[in-house]
Amino acid sequence: MDSSSFLPAAGAENGSAAGGANNGGAAQQHAAPAIREQDRLMPIANVIRIMRRVLPAHAKISDDAKETIQECVSEYISFITGEANERCQREQRKTITAEDVLWAMSRLGFDDYVEPLGAYLHRYREFEGDARGVGLVPGAAPSRGGDHHPHSMSPAAMLKSRGPVSGAAMLPHHHHHHDMQMHAAMYGGTAVPPPAGPPHHGGFLMPHPQGSSHYLPYAYEPTYGGEHAMAAYYGGAAYAPGNGGSGDGSGSGGGGGSASHTPQGSGGLEHPHPFAYK
């Protein structure tokens, strides 16, 4: 069906020269794609900026070349996504992950891209937790506010026992709590969850429902990433109050989240409170 996304453009370019049958077909398909014409391509300003980065200063780019590259980028995304999607279907999974995208690229000949992209993804996960939280909010799966996981009390108890010892321990603890909650939300009554394995966070020996994925311990990152960002913010706020920029980013992400995040927001400065409400 990728070809259908280009037929309207061809029809528009041909105009009256197109045959009757072709014109009818193009007209039928033109309505919906035309409305989302802007959504079909990458923004041309971004594409031009990338092009100019690799061209000498005196180089010029014609308008038709810009448009052609826009089309090529969209086709590239669809091409890779199609391959990643096939892999998900074979493995009976419903979510296309970053690892699926990297696998599809190596399979389709873009081997040179996989290593820089892997490093980019790793760096993104390490340093841009706030951006990840903001970016992931629209795609986050809605969590059930009323659902109370049986294990949710244990993390609270562990938190209280570990509180006086070290503040750094709270952050990974927060991970586990939210991860289990999302795990229940994502796999309740549907797909079989991945095999359980020990978590990779130092200091915690509690068995983790989700095992390691192919590359990294964080399987099915979307909502977890968002939670991780807020966890990073709340953890950091307690011990680094001067981090204003990070707070702004996380606050925006929290605003976009579901109602279940509100208690944590109100209890941001007092760590025990979020768990007491659960």
Add this chain to the structure above:
Amino acid sequence: MRQARPYSGIFCGGVSARTGPHALPLARIKKIMKRSAGEAAAAADGGARMISGEAPVVFSKACELFVAELTRRAWAATLDGKRRTVHREDVATAVHNTDLFDFLVDVVTADTAGGTGGGGHDGNGAL
């Protein structure tokens, strides 16, 4: 912030609410992915496909690399023609000369055909 620091945002805290340090908007990438994956998934098992939040992040960088490589090859074709302006034909030449970009032949061919007003469009490239 997003305009001025396409790369440095990765290393220091330069994050904008819309796209962060990425050169391309993640929401737009996700829409294209959802269209491509959604159609295939609907045709196969009738189920909707979900997309991890990190997949558009990977694509954001991948598309930068892709545009950069395609632009460099198009510029090489421009230089072969003793010109300084990159035209659509240069992009088409770059695509035809590179096996890696075989999946784009229909894209550049359709554009060229549209310009000349002749030829039909086959859907082989999409498969």
